[in-house]
Amino acid sequence: MYYDLLLKSIAKHISLTEEEEQMLIAVLALKKVKKKQLLFQEGDIAKQAIFVISGCLRSYSIDKNGFEHILQFAPPGWWISDMQSMVKQEPGILYIDAVDDSEVILIQKTDLDKLYRDIPKLERFFRILAENSLATYQHRLIDNLSLSAAERYGNFCKRYPSLIENLPQKQVAAYIGVTPEFLSKMLNKIPAKK
Amino acid sequence: MYYDLLLKSIAKHISLTEEEEQMLIAVLALKKVKKKQLLFQEGDIAKQAIFVISGCLRSYSIDKNGFEHILQFAPPGWWISDMQSMVKQEPGILYIDAVDDSEVILIQKTDLDKLYRDIPKLERFFRILAENSLATYQHRLIDNLSLSAAERYGNFCKRYPSLIENLPQKQVAAYIGVTPEFLSKMLNKIPAKK
DNA sequence: TAACCTTCTTAATCAAGATTAAGTTTTTTG
DNA sequence: CAAAAAACTTAATCTTGATTAAGAAGGTTA
Numbered sequence: 001m002y003y004d005l006l007l008k009s010i011a012k013h014i015s016l017t018e019e020e021e022q023m024l025i026a027v028l029a030l031k032k033v034k035k036k037q038l039l040f041q042e043g044d045i046a047k048q049a050i051f052v053i054s055g056c057l058r059s060y061s062i063d064k065n066g067f068e069h070i071l072q073f074a075p076p077g078w079w080i081s082d083m084q085s086m087v088k089q090e091p092g093i094l095y096i097d098a099v100d101d102s103e104v105i106l107i108q109k110t111d112l113d114k115l116y117r118d119i120p121k122l123e124r125f126f127r128i129l130a131e132n133s134l135a136t137y138q139h140r141l142i143d144n145l146s147l148s149a150a151e152r153y154g155n156f157c158k159r160y161p162s163l164i165e166n167l168p169q170k171q172v173a174a175y176i177g178v179t180p181e182f183l184s185k186m187l188n189k190i191p192a193k194k
Numbered sequence: 195m196y197y198d199l200l201l202k203s204i205a206k207h208i209s210l211t212e213e214e215e216q217m218l219i220a221v222l223a224l225k226k227v228k229k230k231q232l233l234f235q236e237g238d239i240a241k242q243a244i245f246v247i248s249g250c251l252r253s254y255s256i257d258k259n260g261f262e263h264i265l266q267f268a269p270p271g272w273w274i275s276d277m278q279s280m281v282k283q284e285p286g287i288l289y290i291d292a293v294d295d296s297e298v299i300l301i302q303k304t305d306l307d308k309l310y311r312d313i314p315k316l317e318r319f320f321r322i323l324a325e326n327s328l329a330t331y332q333h334r335l336i337d338n339l340s341l342s343a344a345e346r347y348g349n350f351c352k353r354y355p356s357l358i359e360n361l362p363q364k365q366v367a368a369y370i371g372v373t374p375e376f377l378s379k380m381l382n383k384i385p386a387k388k
Numbered sequence: 389t390a391a392c393c394t395t396c397t398t399a400a401t402c403a404a405g406a407t408t409a410a411g412t413t414t415t416t417t418g
Numbered sequence: 419c420a421a422a423a424a425a426c427t428t429a430a431t432c433t434t435g436a437t438t439a440a441g442a443a444g445g446t447t448a
Contacts, residue, residue, distance in 0.1 A: 067340070139278060
């Protein structure tokens with residue numbers, strides 16, 4: 001079923017009974033998203049958590065000059081949201097859209113809050129998830145503070161080898177924090193592979 | 195008592211019974227830390243969570259040229275750790291030391307894991323903590339990708355007005371991601387206040 | 389108080405990466 | 419399939435911020 005990936009991902013950290021699984025499943029909604037379709041934009045208040053089943057989403061901000069800066073790519077098995085907006089229920093600063101045609105599972109925040117009461121084990125799952133994610137952002141921030149653009153590009157390739165293949169260069173640039181022009185120049189200077 | 199601040203911070207999100215509080219307290223250790231004293235360094239495996247009661251700590255990395263890049267300042271009421279090392283129990287990349295003479299509470303990771311079993315509500319507390327922290331890092335990363343040094347300095351002042359006063363400029367520079375020389379030049383160009 | 393260490397400042401030079409502006413190739417879509 | 423849109427490339431010029439190298443000022447400690 002469409003929610004297998006989600007259950008499998010949960011099972012890595014906690015084990016749910018049959019009934020608990022059913023309670024969870026009862027609250028899930030499958031949604032198909034077309035490439036470039038927006039699921040969230042600046043100013044919205046996040047009302048749902050998004051879990052990617054197929055395809056790929058991204059979250060990004062748009063600065064005062066209209067340039068995009070990508071915070072996260074979410075391939076299958078990943079969660080994506082404007083966390084600040086979700087947690088504080090205030091207007092977000094991010095956009096979330098689909099990089100490719102994708103399928104996602106939506107959980108309403110109100111349902112999730114209910115689930116935390118009915119299945120306290122889920123608190124554990126999402127604690128672990130948030131802590132792992134936190135560790136990843138700490139690393140990325142250190143990278144951005146201490147590495148050159150070329151080194152950041154190298155890390156991106158190492159960490160997300162499957163992404164690099166079918167992402168437009170432009171988006172990789174917006175993730176590592178350089179202009180598309182500079183990334184292009186950089187890659188053609190060190191032509192690594194043909 | 196020395197653990198009042200910690201209990202108050204927990205009480206903001208969950209409520210513990212008398213017995214639960216006692217179980218928690220039983221596991222806490224107070225530690226006094228001298229200015230510049232190291233609590234964690236690159237290569238260590240994080241065995242304890244650190245909660246600041248007084249003074250201020252910081253976490254930072256040292257790059258291949260010997261320059262420091264500050265990930266976090268932790269004034270009273272904040273937690274600080276090398277999250278990656280804590281979660282995965284692998285060698286960390288950060289250093290943690292005291293900016294001023296400080297007092298901290300230490301909780302051993304093994305005790306914390308036991309507490310999660312005995313007091314499941316704590317999962318909730320630390321989930322909320324991690325999610326808030328995550329939201330903060332997402333914002334900071336977006337700032338680093340999209341703002342100029344001057345704008346980042348402005349944000350730092352707005353967000354941590356109490357820190358800016360008694361931090362050496364050098365450390366602010368290492369936090370916002372510029373050299374001390376550049377920050378000095380920047381501040382003397384726009385002399386804001388006398 | 390002297391010596392030392394750390395921080396801050398200034399200034400000249402340098403480099404990483406941005407900007408602008410084409411032109412080219414690839415992909416999408418009617 | 420043709421047209422349009424998006425992505426990529428190249429190159430010249432410009433800017434932000436790094437590097438280097440002093441010296442000055444402030445704090446700390448013997």
